[in-house]
Amino acid sequence: MTYALTRHAAVRSQQRGVPHHLVDALMSYADFEAPVGGGCTVLRMTRDRLDDPDLADRLGAKRERLRGLSIVWSERTGEIVTVLRPRRGAAGRRYRRGGH
Numbered sequence: 001m002t003y004a005l006t007r008h009a010a011v012r013s014q015q016r017g018v019p020h021h022l023v024d025a026l027m028s029y030a031d032f033e034a035p036v037g038g039g040c041t042v043l044r045m046t047r048d049r050l051d052d053p054d055l056a057d058r059l060g061a062k063r064e065r066l067r068g069l070s071i072v073w074s075e076r077t078g079e080i081v082t083v084l085r086p087r088r089g090a091a092g093r094r095y096r097r098g099g100h
Contacts, residue, residue, distance in 0.1 A: 003027060003073070005080045013083040018069065023083060025062055026071055029055060036072060040081055044070040 005013065005023070013023065030043040045066055049055065056063055072081040 003078055003080055006082075009071075009080045009082050016083060016085065018083050022062060022065055022069065023071060023080065025059060026066060026069060027073075027080075029059075030071075033073075038074075039076050040072050040074050042070050043073050 012018075013020075026043060026045065029049065030045055031049040032044050032046050033041045036042045047067075050063055050067055059066065068085050069083070070086055071083050073079075074081050
């Protein structure tokens with residue numbers, strides 16, 4: 001899959017300590033997606049997916065760093081808009097469950 005990071009996503013991934021190999025893994029193995037508005041979709045990996053033994057072997061040490069990580073993706077532009085770890089409570093619900 002080919003994608004680019006927006007300037008905002010590049011800055012946020014650096015600020016949040018998310019290296020490109022984690023973004024690549026999330027783009028490859030995400031099993032949850034939900035619309036978040038503005039033509040964007042949040043992508044993340046569910047607990048079940050992260051606990052899959054076959055995937056755990058492929059991901060190795062990256063697996064725990066992917067837990068709780070989400071990316072906002074624009075299908076229209078083919079860009080990652082931002083990289084985040086959603087907050088708990090109402091503030092992060094939009095990215096955990098999807099919704100507009």
